[in-house]
Amino acid sequence: MSPGVLTFLPFGVVFAGLEMKNLIETERMLIRPVRADDLAHLVCWWNDGEVMRHVGFPNGLGITMEKLEASWKKWKDDPVQCRRIICLKSEMISESGCVTAPIGETNFHDYQPDNKQVEIGIKICRPDLWGQGYGTEALAAMTRYAFEALGVDRVLLNPSKTNARIIRVNKKCGYRIIGEKHGGLLMGLRKVTWSSP
């Protein structure tokens, strides 16, 4: 499919062809690479202390659009380690047919193809939507993608020890505490013990 070709997904959303290659779909959401028009959301979320205090930044990152744009240009075309936006399907269609409801972001990082291992980071960045199962649904989908599309044997997460919500989400997705890293917990799931829903 050539860039710019529009494709109709089963639920009627118009999607640019390039993104179809790297699209993760769940029952209620789509997870796709960050685009230029998502950067304003990221700046807003990453500077929000309510979201970022759970990852060690109680006052937010204090990042500017210029800095974020420079960073985005470095990873936007990496098919594995690009950041991804989590969008709700039910809120997606605007009058212009564009995706309009980003609610969070997630990424694969520290990808080690030789060791068949990758780490996941995840944030649902709208606190008003916490506790509705979106974090669990997104992490389960990222985990499946890691095992089935990236072909890794082990997936890791590195939550802070006091982040009870993400520790609970990780456990619901099958992750277990296996050690410590950077002062936080190291949680892991092996493909042999993973059971796909």
Ligand SMILES: CC(C)(COP(=O)(O)OP(=O)(O)OC[C@H]1O[C@@H](n2cnc3c(N)ncnc32)[C@H](O)[C@@H]1OP(=O)(O)O)[C@@H](O)C(=O)NCCC(=O)NCCS
């Ligand atoms: C962590 C996060 C992804 C969870 O998303 P979410 O959509 O709220 O998660 P879910 O609704 O799927 O599940 C939340 C679970 O945590 C539980 N929970 C909520 N607060 C809790 C607490 N203080 N202690 C223990 N469990 C708690 C909920 O009861 C629910 O579990 P249940 O389904 O067994 O009842 C989201 O809150 C977030 O992004 N927070 C800010 C950034 C962050 O912490 N990211 C993780 C970095 S490692």
